[in-house]
Every structure is written in structure tokens, then in C-alpha cells.
Amino acid sequence: MNGAMSGIDALYQEAIKDYARADHGHGRLDAASAAVRLDNPLCGDRISLQVSLAAGRIVAIAHETKGCLLCRAAASLLGKRGPGLDATGVTATTAALEAILEQRSPPPTDWPELGMFAPAGGHPSRHKCVLLPFRALAQAIQQADAVSPANQGADHREH
Amino acid sequence: MSEASALRAKFPLLVANPGLHYLDSAATAQLHRSALDAVVAHETGARANVLRGSYRLAEAADRAYEAARQSAARFLNAASADEIVFTGGTTAALNLVAQSFGSLIEPGDRVVISQAEHHSNFVPWQMLRERCGVELALIPVLPDGTLDLACLAQVIDGRTRLVAVTQCSNVTGARTDVAAIAAAARKVGAKVLLDGAQAVQHGPQDVQAMGVDFYAFSGHKCFGPGGIGVLWARAELLAAMPPFHGGGGMIGAVTAEGYTWAEPPRRFEAGTPPIAQAVGLGAALDWMMDLDWVPIHAREGAMCEALIDGLRRIPEVRLLGPEPSSARAPIVSFDIAGLHPHDICQVLDAQGLALRGGHHCAQPLLAALGVEACTRASLALYNDEADVAALLAGIVRAIGVLR
Numbered sequence A: 001m002n003g004a005m006s007g008i009d010a011l012y013q014e015a016i017k018d019y020a021r022a023d024h025g026h027g028r029l030d031a032a033s034a035a036v037r038l039d040n041p042l043c044g045d046r047i048s049l050q051v052s053l054a055a056g057r058i059v060a061i062a063h064e065t066k067g068c069l070l071c072r073a074a075a076s077l078l079g080k081r082g083p084g085l086d087a088t089g090v091t092a093t094t095a096a097l098e099a100i101l102e103q104r105s106p107p108p109t110d111w112p113e114l115g116m117f118a119p120a121g122g123h124p125s126r127h128k129c130v131l132l133p134f135r136a137l138a139q140a141i142q143q144a145d146a147v148s149p150a151n152q153g154a155d156h157r158e159h
Numbered sequence B: 001m002s003e004a005s006a007l008r009a010k011f012p013l014l015v016a017n018p019g020l021h022y023l024d025s026a027a028t029a030q031l032h033r034s035a036l037d038a039v040v041a042h043e044t045g046a047r048a049n050v051l052r053g054s055y056r057l058a059e060a061a062d063r064a065y066e067a068a069r070q071s072a073a074r075f076l077n078a079a080s081a082d083e084i085v086f087t088g089g090t091t092a093a094l095n096l097v098a099q100s101f102g103s104l105i106e107p108g109d110r111v112v113i114s115q116a117e118h119h120s121n122f123v124p125w126q127m128l129r130e131r132c133g134v135e136l137a138l139i140p141v142l143p144d145g146t147l148d149l150a151c152l153a154q155v156i157d158g159r160t161r162l163v164a165v166t167q168c169s170n171v172t173g174a175r176t177d178v179a180a181i182a183a184a185a186r187k188v189g190a191k192v193l194l195d196g197a198q199a200v201q202h203g204p205q206d207v208q209a210m211g212v213d214f215y216a217f218s219g220h221k222c223f224g225p226g227g228i229g230v231l232w233a234r235a236e237l238l239a240a241m242p243p244f245h246g247g248g249g250m251i252g253a254v255t256a257e258g259y260t261w262a263e264p265p266r267r268f269e270a271g272t273p274p275i276a277q278a279v280g281l282g283a284a285l286d287w288m289m290d291l292d293w294v295p296i297h298a299r300e301g302a303m304c305e306a307l308i309d310g311l312r313r314i315p316e317v318r319l320l321g322p323e324p325s326s327a328r329a330p331i332v333s334f335d336i337a338g339l340h341p342h343d344i345c346q347v348l349d350a351q352g353l354a355l356r357g358g359h360h361c362a363q364p365l366l367a368a369l370g371v372e373a374c375t376r377a378s379l380a381l382y383n384d385e386a387d388v389a390a391l392l393a394g395i396v397r398a399i400g401v402l403r
């Protein structure tokens, strides 16, 4: 039981709680390139996320997240570190996070903060909590790409 | 040995996990040894398909399956075993009624449910509304999660054909005043369906005394196997209802031109039923019928009250559900401001406490109670004061870890 409780202290380490409390990027954007609302229907985590892009790169992120500490910490981390990423960067970061959760590899050097989610690796039911904000961001970027002026000739999904 | 530990000794999973505080019996109750033994004995001694064989083994399988039907009939005090339909569970039973009895309801007629229903007794009726335009009306809940009985006469109107409500809420434990519902329904000639999923783990039921017309429950909620459940309905209702699934076993005769229906209950049991599961359920129900429920209810009630008292002393906790504790089955849900139930349950799990957090498949009820999600402790006959004490200490510890 003591072992399990020390595992719990790692899962809910101060970094997770600090990020969740700080809630970086909380709020809404006045002019968003895309908005996505996603939830985990079985557990009730929910995120409304907006991005604004310029030349394919995120210039601003805002989100309103209801959910567990892990989900809120992940959203807050994206609120802080998301600006500057492009679609490829989001995909790569999400893949790095998945690799951490599946206990396949340590965090990449440019995203050491992802390491705070490593203890969630041992709790498969919580992976989707951590990943929800990343999924929302990936969808938002895809959506923004689909309606960006550069794509409008080739793609008729803009409505 | 205390009564609880004597009972626990008959639950193989609890014996194998002596440090476990299992407080999620509302989701699934643990399997009683008699049910497990009956499944093993059946599968190793009488496994054969039912209804189709004349060899001795097949006859033994038939006998075992029909004996389970008799047990279910006695457990519910049904007038006859022919009123017992085996299903896959409560959800399957409710969908059977919504499809079959539902097809007899005219567009514009009304089905009444309550705001407190499990999604299993919500969505099938929403689907029926989409399919054929019946009107779906809700009995609202009061702030404590109990049904607002003052609205009954208004909601259960002259066009109401069916009132389908839960016997106990799976979130607040609130017991439904079945007599009041049945009386209001009878006044307008409507039938009453009771979702017994949260009542059956607390002892045998009497569907005739309750004055209801349909009753649904799951084997896994009452110490039996999963994958089996029961729909009880009055014989004259089953006789008038069309089949829901087509297939083997539910027919009178089939020709290239068409088919005729078998008599109930077979009409509603198309295909090979979950035979061993039914036999296991029968054993669990037989065991329950042999128990003296008076002291068990007293103990369950005392534990529930102790839990509520203890939670009330933790300032961060907001309790959901009715007072006094006798107004509820031993289910206690609560909310802790700023903490998410999944985080709470994770920290509790590390302390050997198995509880569930989330919306408990009752989102309309949680919306009415003003919470997105909550943490639920549910007690059964194998729980004891040590489980309650461990939970109360565990919650204080969880608040410390998560704050």
C-alpha cells in the first residue's frame, strides 16, 4: 500500500498540480482561426479550445477545460508552450507524449515538461485524460488548415 | 467471526484480496461462490443446448435452465415462471420493452420516465420517440434527487401508456415511492415498469405487492454472473407483445412464406440463451432467498448512516441525495469542490479502496443536481465498518494529496 501511495505522489507531483492551478491559456480568443470542443464521454473531461494561426503557426491558444488534474495540466502546458508550433510540431509532440505514456521513451529534450506525465503511463485508464487537450489542438489545426485561404482553391470543405 | 466476514468468506474475489475495500457494488456486485460453483457444475456436467435435444444431457440442460427461471420467479414473487424472460441484463430488458411494448404505443401517446434514470432507462425511450413519435415526459427531481411526486398527476396524464422509473437511483440511492407511482399510473390506465438494477442486491422483491407491470434487473448486480438479466412482465402483457428479436427458439413454425410466434417467455428469447449464466443467477437468487434480510438491512443502513455522518464532518465534501439515510439504498455520492472524481478515485485506489467517479450513466440527473461528475460509494452485505472507516480516512488523505 505504501508503494501505491508513493506512486500516487509521483502521479500527482507538484508540477502537475502547478500547471493545473496556473491554467495557462485559460479563456477565449476574440478572433480564432478554429475552435474545437472535445470530451471524453465516459469520464466527463471536456475542453473547448481555440487557436489563432498565422502562416500555419499557432500565434495564440485559449481553452476552457473541465476535468481531472491530468487533463487540466495537459491543457495548461499547451496554453503555455503551444504558441509557435505548426501542424508538424503538434503531431510530433503528441507522438512524444504517447510514447511517454506507453513507457517507450523519455521526453524529448525540447519538451522536458512532458516528463511530468510519465507516472500516468502505469494507469491506462488515464491516458485519454492527458491526451484530450492534444487531440483537441490537432483537430483545431486541421480545421484551421482546411479553411485557410491558401487551401480554399483546392478544398471545398470551407463551409 | 462477524456477520460481514462470514459473508465475505463466500466471495472468492474478496477472499483472494483481503486488503480490498470494495465499494462499487452498485456497478457490479461480487460473485457469490454458489453462483460460480453452479456455473462450473453446469458447464462440466450438463452443458448442452436447451430446447433442441432429446438426449439426457440436453434434458439436464433444459431442466437447469428452467429451474433458474423458477428461482427468478420466486425471487420476484411472480405469479408464474412463464412471466420470466431471460435477457442479457437490465439494459437488454429495457430495450426489449421499448421495442416490443413500445411498438404498441400510438404516436402522440405518452411514456413517462424520471429525471433520475440511468441512461439505460432514458435512451431506449428517446429512441422510441424518434422512431414513432411517442411523447416522452419526465418526472422532475427535487434538489435531494428524489422524484417530485407533486408533479405526478400533471405528468402522468390520460394519454400515458407507460411509466418507467428506477426503484433506486444509482447515484443518490434515493428510493422511489413505488406505491405513489403505481397509484398515479393506475388512475389513467398506464402500465408501470420498474428498473430494479439497484434494488436486487438488497434482497428479494415482490412485484405483485408493488403493483407494477414490468421489472428489469441484471445478474451481475445481485452476486450472479454477468451477461444475464431478467425481464418480468405480467402474463397478459407478454401475451400481447410482439417478438423483439427473430431467430431460433422464438417461433411456432417457419415456412418460406412466414413464421408464427412461440408463446412467452420463449417468444422473447431468440437464439441460444446464456444458459450457464442463467443457472449461476438461479443459484445466486436461491442463496439470497435463504438469507435473513432483516439484520442485513439493519447493517447496511447503519453503515450508510455512518458514512454519511463521517462525510458530513469533512468540510470540503458536498453530499448528494436524500436524508435521512433510510430514504436511500446504501449508495452515497459526493462532490469535493475543486477536485475531480477521477483524481479522488485514483488516490483512493492506491489505498485499496475501489470506488467509481464520473457521471454514472445518469447525466440528466447530475445536471439537475448541479454537478458534472461525482464520486460514489456503494455498500453491499459483505461490507463492514472497516470499509467505511478506511474510506473516510482515504478521502481526507486524497484531499491532502490533490490540493
Ligand SMILES: Cc1ncc(COP(=O)(O)O)c(C=O)c1O
Binding pocket: B026, B027, B089, B090, B091, B092, B118, B120, B121, B166, B168, B169, B170, B195, B197, B198, B218, B361
Ligand atoms: C439503475 C440502473 N439501471 C440500469 C442499469 C444498467 O444495467 P446493465 O448495465 O447491467 O444492463 C444500471 C447499471 O449500471 C443501473 O444502475
